[in-house]
Amino acid sequence: MLTVILQQGINGVVVGSLYVLVALGLTLIYGVLVQINFAHADIVTLGAFAAYFVTHLLSGNYFAGIAVALVVGGILGWLVNATIFLPLRERGSELLPLIATIGVSIMLQNAMLILLGPIPYAFNTPYSSQVIRFSGIFLTVQNVLIIVVSALTIALLYAFMKFTFLGKALRAVSQDRETAGLMGINPNYVIMLTFVIASALAGMSGAMLGPVLVLTPFAGTTVIVKAFAIVIIGGFGNVEGTIIAGLLVGLIESYTTQFLDPGLIDIVVFALLLLTLAVRPTGLVAEKREENV
Amino acid sequence: MIYRPFRKLRVPAIVIGGLLVASASQLHAADKVIKIGALFPISGPGSYFGVQDKQGVELAVEQLNKSGVNGYKFEVQYEDSACSPLPASQAAKRLIDQFKPDVAIGEECSDATLAIMPIMAQAKVPLLNAGSSSIKVTQPGNPWTFRIMPNEVMQGVDIATNAYKRLNARTAVLLHENTNAGIGNAKVFAETFTKLGGKILADIGFGRDVNDFTSIATRVAGLGKIDVIPTYTLEGQGLKITQALAQAGVVKGGGGKAIQLGTIWLPFGFEQKAGKAALGYVRIVQFDPTDKRAVVQDFIKAFKAKYNQAPTHINAHAYDQVMLIADVVRRGGKDAQSIRDGLAATKNFSGVTGSAEFDKTNQNIKMDTVHYMETMPDLSWKALKWN
Numbered sequence: 136m137l138t139v140i141l142q143q144g145i146n147g148v149v150v151g152s153l154y155v156l157v158a159l160g161l162t163l164i165y166g167v168l169v170q171i172n173f174a175h176a177d178i179v180t181l182g183a184f185a186a187y188f189v190t191h192l193l194s195g196n197y198f199a200g201i202a203v204a205l206v207v208g209g210i211l212g213w214l215v216n217a218t219i220f221l222p223l224r225e226r227g228s229e230l231l232p233l234i235a236t237i238g239v240s241i242m243l244q245n246a247m248l249i250l251l252g253p254i255p256y257a258f259n260t261p262y263s264s265q266v267i268r269f270s271g272i273f274l275t276v277q278n279v280l281i282i283v284v285s286a287l288t289i290a291l292l293y294a295f296m297k298f299t300f301l302g303k304a305l306r307a308v309s310q311d312r313e314t315a316g317l318m319g320i321n322p323n324y325v326i327m328l329t330f331v332i333a334s335a336l337a338g339m340s341g342a343m344l345g346p347v348l349v350l351t352p353f354a355g356t357t358v359i360v361k362a363f364a365i366v367i368i369g370g371f372g373n374v375e376g377t378i379i380a381g382l383l384v385g386l387i388e389s390y391t392t393q394f395l396d397p398g399l400i401d402i403v404v405f406a407l408l409l410l411t412l413a414v415r416p417t418g419l420v421a422e423k424r425e426e427n428v
Numbered sequence: 429m430i431y432r433p434f435r436k437l438r439v440p441a442i443v444i445g446g447l448l449v450a451s452a453s454q455l456h457a458a459d460k461v462i463k464i465g466a467l468f469p470i471s472g473p474g475s476y477f478g479v480q481d482k483q484g485v486e487l488a489v490e491q492l493n494k495s496g497v498n499g500y501k502f503e504v505q506y507e508d509s510a511c512s513p514l515p516a517s518q519a520a521k522r523l524i525d526q527f528k529p530d531v532a533i534g535e536e537c538s539d540a541t542l543a544i545m546p547i548m549a550q551a552k553v554p555l556l557n558a559g560s561s562s563i564k565v566t567q568p569g570n571p572w573t574f575r576i577m578p579n580e581v582m583q584g585v586d587i588a589t590n591a592y593k594r595l596n597a598r599t600a601v602l603l604h605e606n607t608n609a610g611i612g613n614a615k616v617f618a619e620t621f622t623k624l625g626g627k628i629l630a631d632i633g634f635g636r637d638v639n640d641f642t643s644i645a646t647r648v649a650g651l652g653k654i655d656v657i658p659t660y661t662l663e664g665q666g667l668k669i670t671q672a673l674a675q676a677g678v679v680k681g682g683g684g685k686a687i688q689l690g691t692i693w694l695p696f697g698f699e700q701k702a703g704k705a706a707l708g709y710v711r712i713v714q715f716d717p718t719d720k721r722a723v724v725q726d727f728i729k730a731f732k733a734k735y736n737q738a739p740t741h742i743n744a745h746a747y748d749q750v751m752l753i754a755d756v757v758r759r760g761g762k763d764a765q766s767i768r769d770g771l772a773a774t775k776n777f778s779g780v781t782g783s784a785e786f787d788k789t790n791q792n793i794k795m796d797t798v799h800y801m802e803t804m805p806d807l808s809w810k811a812l813k814w815n
Binding site for chain 2: 153
């Protein structure tokens with residue numbers, strides 16, 4: 136039984152790491168703009184497809200696929216910001232960008248449906264079928280890669296935010312956009328940078344999720360609801376909170392599957408969400424919103 | 429001088445008007461059309477059904493309309509029923525209000541079919557189904573719904589009996605999506621298998637939004653010796669389950685001993701996507717491409733010529749739906765009521781998936797639409813000839 140508990144713990148960390156990757160982008164955008172980007176899910180899907188095609192074109196070079204997904208995500212983020220968020224933000228509306236991203240999401244899904252079709256793609260990387268077995272525990276090399284890439288991404292993001300000028304500028308804009316502007320920081324540039332980083336993360340998470348997900352044009356939408364829940368449980372735009380909440384949700388899913396029923400996963404996760412909102416409305420890691428990013 | 433801006437347009441307007449009247453009277457002369465309303469999932473996770481259904485329908489209509497049947501041509505209107513009750517009922521209403529079909533075909537997913545059925549019955553339009561397995565479609569059913577596909581009881585009893593008697597299975601773990609069809613199929617298997625003396629070690633249901641099946645495979649791996657794992661899911665989740673069970677070392681494809689049992693829901697080509705994990709998978713298919721009957725081989729040839737690919741069972745059963753309607757028209761069907769009566773009177777219709785003859789509940793009683801296949805190491809199929 137101990138082996139099963141340990142195995143489910145590993146499974147939970149793998150799934151949780153994927154959730155963290157998806158939710159980090161949402162957290163960054165929410166932290167800086169206090170806006171939700173509904174098209175985030177579709178950038179994840181596009182990242183997955185970009186990685187799929189590049190990996191297949193380059194005879195199984197999955198790392199090239201991840202790199203291209205990162206770039207595709209970043210470019211899409213820049214586009215979404217430049218064509219939707221920036222013009223609508225200048226008109227002073229908070230609701231319009233939100234609705235516009237729903238429109239972008241539907242448009243991207245249908246464009247992918249026309250171009251790529253609805254039949255599920257089998258994204259098998261060279262690492263998906265390599266299984267490491269030890270003392271009754273099994274783990275694919277793909278899963279190891281997911282944990283390593285997630286940990287590296289979190290570390291790099293943390294270092295970027297703490298130690299670089301741009302990271303500090305980003306935090307300054309999230310705390311007080313007007314004052315940051317008075318200090319010589321261009322808020323529009325920082326917001327654009329936030330979108331690029333968040334969407335690049337989404338693209339990369341798509342590349343990591345692709346071999347795990349049922350890869351169709353709607354793939355991203357199956358994880359985005361959980362990602363939103365993680366952002367809220369973690370503390371509305373709080374990076375540390377998002378990491379903890381993502382791993383927690385992954386572990387809850389695994390242990391619910393083992394000890395209760397997989398059909399109850401959503402009930403348990405969203406019960407946690409409601410409990411968090413009722414008992415600790417600021418999220419697991421409670422800070423002042425201005426300090427979240 | 430009075431300016432008359434439309435004066436120059438008078439002559440062309442008369443010519444166009446004349447042409448319209450002429451084409452309208454021509455349309456009236458060729459008005460003998462059987463209108464088929466097609467309700468298929470074109471969006472969402474079941475949309476792979478719709479794409480393949482449409483291919484089968486288009487091929488059948490193209491062949492039939494070359495010479496017509498009893499002076500009738502066939503016209504098809506597609507609506508997206510999305511494999512889900514609410515969009516399916518909206519699509520059915522849209523179809524009836526705007527297209528006014530003589531007969532409808534679809535849906536694939538049982539929940540959607542169950543939502544469509546009362547709407548079709550109220551409009552007195554026969555519905556011919558080839559892809560839903562829930563027993564509720566025909567029991568109690570209604571006089572306007574007919575099903576070619578064997579229902580979940582027919583499939584479940586058959587596969588459980590074969591698992592026990594031919595594969596000597598004594599233990600089973602059930603994996604299924606939490607839908608009418610998923611739960612129903614698993615329940616029938618469990619009842620039959622238990623009655624024969626087998627033991628169900630676990631009954632694991634999951635939602636369609638579950639992506640990672642490693643946790644479920646871990647749970648299955650911890651259940652001890654398992655002989656068979658009947659699995660009831662759509663293609664995407666089916667792929668992930670098969671791969672996860674292989675990674676956990678449970679099924680033959682991963683070096684284990686358990687045999688995964690699959691359903692009609694999975695399309696041709698599933699094995700190629702799942703890879704080595706699918707080794708030893710035994711599953712029911714609705715269409716056997718190795719069947720030597722001329723109707724099957726002609727269909728395969730025509731399909732490859734039109735689409736440059738091999739047909740799947742979904743292509744095949746969509747093709748059969750239209751061909752069965754054509755058979756009814758050949759026997760005198762000309763409107764909704766006569767097509768319904770003709771369907772009910774069908775005897776030994778021979779289609780590409782098998783034959784059809786309906787009982788009092790409008791369920792096809794022929795079992796030759798069930799073909800058992802085993803996945804070989806080179807990922808090809810071996811027909812098991814159990815039926």
